Amino acid sequence: MKHTLFGEIPDNLPHEQFQEIIAAKAVRIERILSRGHSSPATGWYDQAEHEWVILLQGAARLGFCTGETLDLKPGDYVNIPAHCKHKVTWTDPEQTSVWLAVFYSD
Numbered sequence: 001m002k003h004t005l006f007g008e009i010p011d012n013l014p015h016e017q018f019q020e021i022i023a024a025k026a027v028r029i030e031r032i033l034s035r036g037h038s039s040p041a042t043g044w045y046d047q048a049e050h051e052w053v054i055l056l057q058g059a060a061r062l063g064f065c066t067g068e069t070l071d072l073k074p075g076d077y078v079n080i081p082a083h084c085k086h087k088v089t090w091t092d093p094e095q096t097s098v099w100l101a102v103f104y105s106d
Contacts, residue, residue: 005031005056009096013037028103034060036093044085049103051080058097063089 003021010017010033017033028049035058039045044065054077062070062078065085070078080086082105091097 005098005100009033009098013096026105030099030101030103032097032099032101034058034088034091034097034099035095037091038089039087044087046083046085047080047103048082049105050082052102052104053078053080054100056098056100058095059092060088060097060099061090063087 013033013035016037019031019033021029021031023029055072055074057074060072062072063086064070069089070076072078
């Protein structure tokens with residue numbers, strides 16, 4: 001069955017939306033939709049899996065516990081090693097940001 005990463009994007013997005021596309025023993029792929037969403041002000045993502053993420057549409061900013069920030073535009077991707085503390089500090093409130101995240105283990 002055919003699907004599209006740009007389909008079924010709601011006009012109203014009160015909460016960030018996570019959609020699992022596929023999951024297997026060592027890999028999980030998600031589509032994430034954000035519009036003006038960010039991670040909570042306190043705390044960090046500290047995942048046991050590595051995460052490769054690409055921004056397909058929109059604009060976003062990632063922050064890391066080291067103080068580094070990355071501004072992302074469509075086509076930009078980053079590989080985040082397991083236990084690298086990070087968060088989404090900003091997404092464009094005027095358009096939906098579409099992410100593709102690949103979580104994987106060694």
